[in-house]
Every structure is written in C-alpha cells, then in structure tokens.
Amino acid sequence: MTPINFRDKLSLIPDFWQPRVVAEMNDYQFKLVRIEGDFLWHDHAETDETFIVLDGTLRLDFRDGHVLVGPGEMYVVPKGVEHKPSAEKEVRMMLIEPRGTINTGAEGGERTAQNDLWI
Amino acid sequence: MTPINFRDKLSLIPDFWQPRVVAEMNDYQFKLVRIEGDFLWHDHAETDETFIVLDGTLRLDFRDGHVLVGPGEMYVVPKGVEHKPSAEKEVRMMLIEPRGTINTGAEGGERTAQNDLWI
Numbered sequence: 001m002t003p004i005n006f007r008d009k010l011s012l013i014p015d016f017w018q019p020r021v022v023a024e025m026n027d028y029q030f031k032l033v034r035i036e037g038d039f040l041w042h043d044h045a046e047t048d049e050t051f052i053v054l055d056g057t058l059r060l061d062f063r064d065g066h067v068l069v070g071p072g073e074m075y076v077v078p079k080g081v082e083h084k085p086s087a088e089k090e091v092r093m094m095l096i097e098p099r100g101t102i103n104t105g106a107e108g109g110e111r112t113a114q115n116d117l118w119i
Numbered sequence: 120m121t122p123i124n125f126r127d128k129l130s131l132i133p134d135f136w137q138p139r140v141v142a143e144m145n146d147y148q149f150k151l152v153r154i155e156g157d158f159l160w161h162d163h164a165e166t167d168e169t170f171i172v173l174d175g176t177l178r179l180d181f182r183d184g185h186v187l188v189g190p191g192e193m194y195v196v197p198k199g200v201e202h203k204p205s206a207e208k209e210v211r212m213m214l215i216e217p218r219g220t221i222n223t224g225a226e227g228g229e230r231t232a233q234n235d236l237w238i
Binding site: 006025030050062070076 | 120121122123124125126141142143144145147149166167168169171173181184185186187188189191192193194195198215217
C-alpha cells in the first residue's frame with residue numbers, strides 16, 4: 001500500500017524518450033517519460049493516447065495545427081491521428097495507453113523504445 | 120486543439136464529491152473531483168479505479184490498512200477491493216475509470232453522484 005510518486009519515479013529514468021511503466025489499470029498502462037527535442041511523426045491506429053504534462057511544455061504537432069501542453073494540463077490524441085511530439089526544453093510527462101502500445105506506432109525504426117519496462 | 124487545464128476546470132466545480140468528466144480516451148473517462156470529509160465504503164466489481172492527486176492528501180482506507188496519496192502521486196485500487204476515500208482537508212484529484220462507472224459502486228444511496236456530467 002504505497003502510492004506511486006511521479007517525481008521519485010522520474011528520477012530513476014536516465015534517458016530521454018524511454019517510457020517506463022509505473023502502474024496498470026485493467027489493461028491500460030501508466031508510463032512516465034522524459035523527453036527533449038523532436039520525435040517522429042506517427043499514429044496509433046488502434047487507440048487514443050493520453051498525455052499528462054508534469055514539468056515543461058510539450059508541443060504536439062498535427063498535420064493541421066499544433067497544441068502546447070503545460071504542467072497541470074492534458075491532451076488526448078484520437079486514434080489514427082498523426083502527431084509529432086517535441087520539447088524545446090526537457091518535458092516530464094505521463095502517457096496512458098493500452099498495454100502493448102508501441103511508442104512509434106506502426107512507424108518502427110531506431111526511435112522505437114523497448115516496451116513494457118517497469119520502474 | 121486546446122489542452123485541458125486541471126486548475127481551470129476545477130475552478131468550475133462548486134461542490135464536493137461531484138465528479139465532472141473533462142476528457143475521454145477510448146471508453147475511459149477522466150474526471151476531476153473536489154472532496155472533503157468521509158465517503159462511504161464501496162467497491163467496483165467490474166474495474167480498477169485510478170486516483171491521481173493534484174492538491175491535498177487523499178486517504179484511502181481498505182479493510183486491511185490504508186494509504187495516503189499526496190500531490191504528484193497516484194494509486195490504483197484493484198477491482199473488487201473495498202475502499203473508503205476521505206480527506207481531512209480539501210483534496211483535488213483526478214479519477215480515471217471506464218465510462219459508466221458509478222462513484223458509489225453497487226452501494227447506491229444519497230452519496231451517488233449524477234454520472235457522465237462534463238465540464
């Protein structure tokens with residue numbers, strides 16, 4: 001019976017763009033991630049994806065615009081919608097998505113992180 | 120393309136123990152709620168339930184112990200586990216649960232909030 005402390009968990013993540021699972025709810029996972037710089041364009045054909053920002057300002061680019069998500073804010077990217085996350089300075093955030101969701105969607109490639117790693 | 124700001128949304132909730140939906144991800148809902156005092160013992164037979172605390176200290180009592188959840192912390196109550204949320208002073212938090220989940224589980228009664236109200 002111990003709560004999950006986001007700051008403590010984030011301090012255990014050494015690298016950017018490497019999500020780590022901290023909790024599960026039914027078949028969904030809560031992942032913490034540190035990011036900086038640009039990610040690649042991708043989408044998730046099977047699921048919406050939730051971003052909750054803890055520190056910094058996340059930019060999500062879409063093909064028809066963009067949104068800035070700051071601390072204490074969230075955004076849900078609908079399934080099938082192409083998006084490109086980026087961060088001018090470090091962003092610490094939570095992702096919520098079904099177990100098995102890959103960070104690069106169907107794009108694959110060298111930016112694909114190992115999935116289902118817990119801290 | 121507007122992020123959901125927790126502080127702004129919470130300022131629109133006048134009453135304690137009245138969750139309000141702010142976003143959906145697939146068939147799950149994100150609800151913000153202000154609480155103070157004691158709730159009733161209940162469980163959710165069909166689903167886990169996630170608590171993310173934004174302000175204050177949430178106490179979750181279980182039949183065999185309790186946990187304190189502070190700002191920047193979360194806790195997932197497994198499905199079927201009886202729990203009693205309470206807050207000595209006001210707590211502002213997010214609940215994540217499948218659409219249709221009732222705040223009192225199967226207990227019902229006067230503490231049952233209207234479900235699926237958005238802000």
